Each structure stands twice: as C-alpha cells, then as structure tokens.
Amino acid sequence: MKKFSVVIAGGGSTFTPGIVMMMLENRDRFPMRELVLYDNDKERQAVLGEALSILIKEQAPELKFSYTTNPEVAFTNRDFCMAHIRAGQYNMREKDEKIPLRHGVIGQETCGPGGIAYGMRSITGMLEIIDYMEKYSPNCWMLNYSNPAAIVAEACRVLRPNAKVLNICDMPVGTLRRMSQIINKQPQDLEVRYFGLNHFGWWTSVKDKEGHEYLDEIKDYVAENGYLTQVEVDTQHMDPSWQETHKKAKDLLAINPRYLPNTYLKYYLYPDYEVAHSNPDFTRANEVMEGREKQVFTAAREIIEKGTAENSNFHIDSHASFIVDLARAIAFNTHERMLMIVENNGAIANFPDDAMVEVPCIVGSDGVEPLAQGKIPNFEQALMYQQVTVEKLVVEAYIEGSYQKLWQALTLSKTIPSAKVAKDVLDDLIEANKDYWPELS
Numbered sequence: 419m420k421k422f423s424v425v426i427a428g429g430g431s432t433f434t435p436g437i438v439m440m441m442l443e444n445r446d447r448f449p450m451r452e453l454v455l456y457d458n459d460k461e462r463q464a465v466l467g468e469a470l471s472i473l474i475k476e477q478a479p480e481l482k483f484s485y486t487t488n489p490e491v492a493f494t495n496r497d498f499c500m501a502h503i504r505a506g507q508y509n510m511r512e513k514d515e516k517i518p519l520r521h522g523v524i525g526q527e528t529c530g531p532g533g534i535a536y537g538m539r540s541i542t543g544m545l546e547i548i549d550y551m552e553k554y555s556p557n558c559w560m561l562n563y564s565n566p567a568a569i570v571a572e573a574c575r576v577l578r579p580n581a582k583v584l585n586i587c588d589m590p591v592g593t594l595r596r597m598s599q600i601i602n603k604q605p606q607d608l609e610v611r612y613f614g615l616n617h618f619g620w621w622t623s624v625k626d627k628e629g630h631e632y633l634d635e636i637k638d639y640v641a642e643n644g645y646l647t648q649v650e651v652d653t654q655h656m657d658p659s660w661q662e663t664h665k666k667a668k669d670l671l672a673i674n675p676r677y678l679p680n681t682y683l684k685y686y687l688y689p690d691y692e693v694a695h696s697n698p699d700f701t702r703a704n705e706v707m708e709g710r711e712k713q714v715f716t717a718a719r720e721i722i723e724k725g726t727a728e729n730s731n732f733h734i735d736s737h738a739s740f741i742v743d744l745a746r747a748i749a750f751n752t753h754e755r756m757l758m759i760v761e762n763n764g765a766i767a768n769f770p771d772d773a774m775v776e777v778p779c780i781v782g783s784d785g786v787e788p789l790a791q792g793k794i795p796n797f798e799q800a801l802m803y804q805q806v807t808v809e810k811l812v813v814e815a816y817i818e819g820s821y822q823k824l825w826q827a828l829t830l831s832k833t834i835p836s837a838k839v840a841k842d843v844l845d846d847l848i849e850a851n852k853d854y855w856p857e858l859s
C-alpha cells in the first residue's frame with residue numbers, strides 16, 4: 419500500500435495531539451511515511467512538537483516526524499495538508515466574542531459579527547498556506563477545517579478557484595453520532611440527506627442501509643431533550659456551554675418541526691436568549707483557554723519533562739477519524755459519502771449556483787461530487803439566502819477593502835438589530851483587528 423506524506427498546518431493547535439494520535443491509530447487504513455507540523459508561532463508549536471516527537475518515537479518509530487516554521491520545509495514533498503489554523507489565536511477569539519456582547523449582540527467564534535471578524539483574519543492566513551502548498555507540492559490536497567469555514571470556502575471559491583482545497587466541518591459528524599445513540603445504531607450504519615450552509619443547515623433524512631427512515635423517531639427525542647444524550651460522545655463537546663447548545667436544539671425544532679436542525683442555528687433564531695445567557699466577561703474562549711488549551715499544553719510539558727509519553731494525558735480524538743475517511747477517499751478513490759462545503763451548482767435546486775453550501779457529496783480521487791438535494795422550502799431558503807449574502811459581502815469587502823460592504827454584511831446578519839448597532843460593532847472590531855485585517859475605506 420502507498421504511504422503518504424502529511425503536513426499539519428496549525429501544528430500548535432489544541433487539536434493537534436488528538437488528531438496525530440487518531441492518525442497513528444488509523445495507520446492501517448491510511449499509511450504514513452512522513453508527518454510534519456507547520457505553524458507560524460515557533461514557541462507554541464515547539465511544546466506540542468517536542469512532546470509528539472517523544473510519543474511517536476515510542477509508538478511509531480518507523481514514521482519520520484518533525485516540526486518547522488519554514489514553509490518550504492513544511493510543504494515540500496507532501497501528499498496531504500490537514501489545515502486547522504486560527505488566525506489571531508485565542509486572544510483574538512476572545513475579542514470576537516466579547517466586543518459584540520458589549521453591544522448586546524451575539525459574540526461567537528463563527529456566527530454573527532465575531533465570525534465575520536474571524537473571517538476577515540482567516541482569509542489572509544488561508545491564502546498564505548494554500549499558496550505555499552501550490553508552490554512546493556502542486557499535487558497536494560488540503561483538507562481544511564480552519565474556521566470560519568463558510569467564509570474561508572467562499573474566499574477560496576473566488577480567489578483560488580482551482581486550488582485543491584476541500585472544506586469540511588465536524589459538527590454534522592458529531593451530531594450524527596448523537597442521533598445514532600438516540601436510535602441505538604452506529605453512525606456508519608446511517609446515511610443522511612442534508613442541506614444548508616456551514617453551521618447553518620438541516621437533516622431531511624436519516625436512514626439505515628436497509629432504507630428505514632428514523633427522522634420522526636429522532637425528532638420525538640429532540641423535541642424533549644435536544645441532542646443531549648446520556649453517553650459521552652466526544653471530549654470536545656461536553657463542556658457546560660456545549661451541553662446547553664445540544665439542549666437548545668429542542669427550541670430549534672419547535673420553530674421548524676419539519677427537519678432536524680444544526681445546533682448553530684440557535685445564534686440566528688434565538689439571539690436574544692443567547693445574549694441574555696452569555697457572560698460578557700467569561701465567554702467560550704475563556705472556557706477553552708482554562709480547559710482544553712491548558713490541559714493539552716500541560717500534558718505536553720509533562721511528556722517533555724518525563725522524557726516519555728507513557729501514561730500521558732494526551733487523548734486520542736477518535737471522533738476526528740472523518741479526516742482519515744476523507745484522506746482515504748481521495749487517496750484510494752473510495753467514493754465515501756460525506757457532508758462537504760462545496761459550490762452549489764444545482765445541488766440545491768432553488769438556490770444560487772455560486773453559493774458555497776453544505777450537502778452530502780461523493781468523494782474520490784478527483785475530489786467531491788455533490789448529490790442533488792432537490793428544492794428546499796421558503797423558510798430555510800430565505801434564511802440561507804440572507805446568511806450566504808452576508809458571507810459573500812465579507813469576501814467582497816476583504817478583496818475591495820470596502821468599509822461599506824462590511825457594514826452591509828454586519829447589518830444583514832440576522833444576529834444584528836440595526837445598521838446603527840452594526841456600525842458601532844464594526845468600528846470596535848476594526849480597532850481590535852488592525853494588525854490582521856486589510857485596510858478598509
């Protein structure tokens with residue numbers, strides 16, 4: 419079997435150890451000859467890089483492993499780039515969340531003004547790594563899950579239309595796992611139909627391989643409990659704030675009982691509730707900095723100190739195995755069916771061709787082929803049209819350096835009540851992001 423050479427961009431990510439361990443566990447399905455971490459923050463990455471080199475020496479000595487901040491070294495001779503960068507790191511995520519809240523508006527990583535601010539930073543970082551990849555390994559595929567994926571995907575569509583970049587999100591994967599628990603099945607036994615945008619969509623069917631439809635059964639459960647299940651699903655989404663998110667799906671189903679909702683819709687459909695239940699002095703960024711980030715970096719320092727990864731506190735992120743499924747689909751032409759963020763081109767019949775949508779796709783060596791989801795109802799269509807236009811305006815504002823278009827984007831976002839509030843939030847975000855955003859006029 420062919421062995422692959424992989425670079426992880428955003429090597430200093432809190433998700434890197436979990437994903438590396440997941441890839442080690444899946445070596446029989448996706449053999450690797452070389453693994454390199456790449457980051458633009460040398461100190462941050464070195465902590466995880468050192469710890470992982472100890473772990474890999476012990477658990478997979480045949481695998482060539484290194485970490486670097488040199489793009490040429492990182493991107494030369496690679497088959498795959500797994501990308502999870504966070505432009506501005508947690509310091510800026512905290513601002514994305516807290517600045518809008520000061521104005522009484524949703525403060526969230528990927529939704530509303532926080533997501534727009536993050537998008538304006540991410541486009542630059544993403545273009546940078548895509549260009550390195552194309553320069554040093556023109557045949558390499560990028561599997562991107564850097565956020566905000568919707569804006570990143572639209573920016574790629576416009577600015578790098580021929581780049582071999584596939585955008586994917588783990589939220590539908592995690593939620594399907596919860597659904598499978600509700601009906602006592604395994605996620606791999608289920609096949610779904612779904613339409614929407616990233617962090618903005620609905621399941622229209624959840625069937626087993628024999629064709630039995632479980633949508634109603636799952637809805638009955640969600641109407642009572644949301645997606646909250648008793649069994650632990652993954653380590654990432656068990657914190658108190660995430661449990662609240664899973665529960666809130668109950669209210670998303672109440673307003674639109676036809677389909678099963680993506681949990682992120684709560685920021686658009688219940689923004690007043692979300693703002694009222696947010697603490698403007700302690701947001702998700704603080705929860706993660708005190709939780710996952712501290713845990714991962716403490717575990718790494720312990721490994722370095724002890725000189726061994728035996729009994730370490732690095733935990734495998736088994737739910738991230740969809741990344742291996744995606745890499746395998748391309749490497750071995752498996753025609754795996756996965757939800758991907760792709761250019762619509764008719765997949766949703768009554769939605770613009772040039773919108774980046776999230777739908778089931780068949781993935782093979784040539785990339786992704788979206789599956790037709792037919793026509794969608796008015797309510798969902800109108801919500802999606804509003805949101806996709808926000809995302810397009812952000813990318814246009816970025817390219818043209820247009821203050822006006824970014825103001826329009828914020829004003830159009832369902833999370834913001836008026837053009838006046840949009841302007842106030844925008845002016846604060848510009849000030850906070852002056853080291854990252856293109857200049858706007």
Ligand code: NAD
Pocket residue numbers: 427428429430431432433434456457458459462463502503504505506507508542543544546547562563564565566567586587588589
């Ligand atoms: P993190 O801040 O811990 O890690 C991100 C790393 O990227 C940092 O070490 C940072 O220095 C690095 N980085 C930033 N800009 C870079 C650039 N231009 N080149 C190279 N490296 C760069 O963040 P995290 O919480 O671990 O999340 C990482 C990313 O993964 C985020 O974008 C997050 O939103 C995303 N994510 C996506 C999904 C999904 O479903 N799509 C799921 C989980 C996380």
Ligand code: G6P
Pocket residue numbers: 527528565587588589654702706
């Ligand atoms: C889900 C989403 C990601 C998002 C993450 C945030 O997995 O699909 O896009 O980045 O949640 O998780 P966090 O634990 O950082 O709040």
Ligand code: MN
Pocket residue numbers: 567586587588589617
């Ligand atoms: Mn996501």
